[in-house]
Amino acid sequence: MEKSDKNIDFELITRHLSGETNHSEEQELKQWLEKDPDNPKLLEEYRSVWDKLGRIESVAGLDLDAEWKVLESRMVESGKLRTMQAGRTRSAGFYIGRIAVAAMLALILTFSGIYIANRTGYRTLATLHQPEELVLPDGSTVTLNNYSSLKYPRKFAAEVRSMKLEGEGFFEVEGDPDRPFVINTQDVDIKVLGTSFNVNAYKENAAVEVIVKTGEVAVTRHGEVPRTIILKPGNKGVYKKTDQSLEITHEIDKNYLSWKTRSFVFEDQALIDVSEQLSKVYQTEIIIDSDSLKAARITTTFNDQSLDAILNVLSATLDLEVRRSNGQIILSETN
């Protein structure tokens, strides 16, 4: 079998399986197949490997580091890890477990995000319920919004600074014309030289949005027909998942960066819209208990204030009552 392997350009077999061959290459392959009865068998083995890979297609891209981090954070949040400390076993494993938990809790108290380093030299920063700022190996900074993750190499390659984003992040990129800065998301890639911009690529959203603050950014759509748009300051690139369209618009929500700055500008906006934005940024559920109150209009600005301070302003402006119950905030009309 080894001999047959050597008789053919192995790259030709690969080309054949991946559908890259042209007519004359197919002829060449056919001749090779007829030359030795072992050859078709060999091709079948490769084809079998090729085909069987299809069975794991849907999980091939699973990021085990990220999945483990999700599980870990869910266990911490629901107090499962404290339960573990109170366990009854007194094995060596238990004490190692205790130390691990203590170290993990310390880490979580320090950052709300969790770093995972793996064997391949990548690190992942994943945030939970508050944004985190991170300095990348090249000095660029990233602020990650809630429930987002960024996987990046500990050391960037010589030719490109590439990383993988899920969720939303604001990037301030160090200029380096020789080494483009590339962010891969599930649907589009974003390539920059030196600039600042926001990427919103939460999986559950119907669109990916890139808003440029300074500099220039290229956004490339994945898929059969790649398409690239160039964004300048004040531009927003929108990739719609439903029809895979990638377009430039100038309609930029004034509050697109509120998750990072905690600054808001509201101009004649309904209270329901205001409360939705606040609840995302402050990670608190806000309920408005009457329809007329939901529709009430408000014009105001807030600059990095606490949620309590903002609620005080709303309460005074709209004459409403603020109650807290089970971690929720309930706004109702005063009688």
Added chain:
Amino acid sequence: MAVIPAMAAKEKNIVSNLDQRAFEQLFRSFFPSLVLFAQKFVPDQDTAKEIAHNVFINLWEKREKVDSSSSLKSYLFTSVHNRCLNYIRDQKKFDKDETRFQRLDSAAFSDGVDHLEEQELEQKIYDALQSLPEKCRQIFMLNRFEGLKYAEIAEKLGISVKTVETQMSKALKILKEKLIEYLTIIILFILTHLN
């Protein structure tokens, strides 16, 4: 019918002394194949992942009570299977269009966890793919799973078509070396059961 005996032996006594590191190892070894398994019953991957996550959380809570003499692997797959059935049942309560779940329903009941060989094979394939060098794996996945042509991959990654070609062949060669024995065993297994 143990196709891959090494795996069964390794996982057996883990649970009696399930510290955090062993738990993480267990998670990394089984999560992808559990998600694939759950996807046979539930409609989307997010639900499948959620179910697999819940099974691990549950295992952690009950780690002192789980019977370590029975196979941990079959415990995991059985738990995922049960939770999928519960999910389908709960969905039916809320879903007015019951027919949507009928197909899933019959599939769930007819296809239990009796044939773990299939799941083991999937895990082997996943592990083999993960064992490829990072760049090599990235290139291979773009072609095999996202259907990109060599030239498109070259452009996307800013490398030459020749490099793509070399990496593709390298990937296939490594994958065949790692997988061929399992693939032939499975083929034999299927053939003997057909006769």
